[in-house]
Amino acid sequence: MGDYIGAIQSRISNFRMRYSVEPGLYALGEPDAESDVFVTANYKLSFDILRKELKGLNAWILVLDTKSINVWCAAGKGTFGTDELVGRINAVQLHKVVNHRKIIVPQLGAVGVNARAVQKQTDFKVYFGPVYAKDIPAYIEAGCKKTPEMRMVRFPIIDRLILTPMEIIPAMKKFPLFALIVLLLFGLQPSGIIFNDVLSGGMPFLLLGLISILSGAFITPVLLPFIPFRSFAVKGWMAGMIFTYAIMQIMRPDILPAISSYIFFPLASSYIALQFTGSTTFTGMSGVKKELKIGLPIYLISAGISVILLLVHKLHQWKVL
């Protein structure tokens, strides 16, 4: 039960940064000198998944010190890497624990583990096992052979859904600042801050702000493959535009705030959606760089234009213009 609570906390907060297991060698069941050795990260969620899928087997689990980060991400950073693996094999004296010279490393660990270098330095031959721990029993059954499917990383809707809280929560943390700016902007009158104006003018903007977060941090990730185009920025913009349009039909603000909204909020959704590239299993650095190179100037200029339009609207209201 504690494991489930920990798993949930890891998905919604920075709790996962300290959800760890002590690095070292663990026995699962009653392993002996012939038992298989599985390598994993010291992120407790990774360790628990492996433990659960291997239930009933007698095996060794070698936990690397990845600073409580999962295998794939840690491999990208190099903490789940050749040096750590070699060091850990030596530290636990794996040569004395098992008679064979074979270790099973999760395939995604190959981003950080050079199999040849590990074998040269330790004699242990690295077998890159399946991407998903649930395939391990079938992999072992087949004599350490992967089917093509076992090699493939997927990104189903349930995975995308699980990742959305950590998109929504950070975005929501910026919302109070946005709300403050909007309320000041709309409430401010030559005669002071007028509360009625705050409500009538500011409310649509606050609602649109929330909707852009929903659109960029939740709808776009969840519906990812169903929204046209490959660019995350474009996907997020499209989703944001649909929602903005819908809200505008209900709220009907003045012409300048309306134009300002149509510029700002779909792009806000686009920017938030672009952040999801950090969570996917298929976006590469060159692609994200390209999106940002084109996108960032558009975001900055458009945000500037939106603010100017609102200011012009205010000045017009004050009969200055």
Next chain:
Amino acid sequence: MKYLTNVTSLQLSSEKCTGCGKCIDVCPHGVFIMNNKKALITDKDLCMECGACALNCEFGAISVNSGVGCAAAIINSMITGGPPSCDCSGSPSQSASSNCC
């Protein structure tokens, strides 16, 4: 799911390739297949530049500019001038998406 077209930095030299199949074994997106005892790139656009193939190719036949495909990391690197890294999680307040690893 595929990302942008024609952006990946993945390169395979068929002269250096010995057809050992390691790249096929480590690629999580099925980018490589075996053809006439040599590795062949099927669809470049499937590549996410994780770098597992290049790191594990003993013959230096593969090159890829690997790195994190994460907007927050790349924006951070633009500001700090360093390479894009996942280390933005060290200060989650700066990172727009905290799923970044």
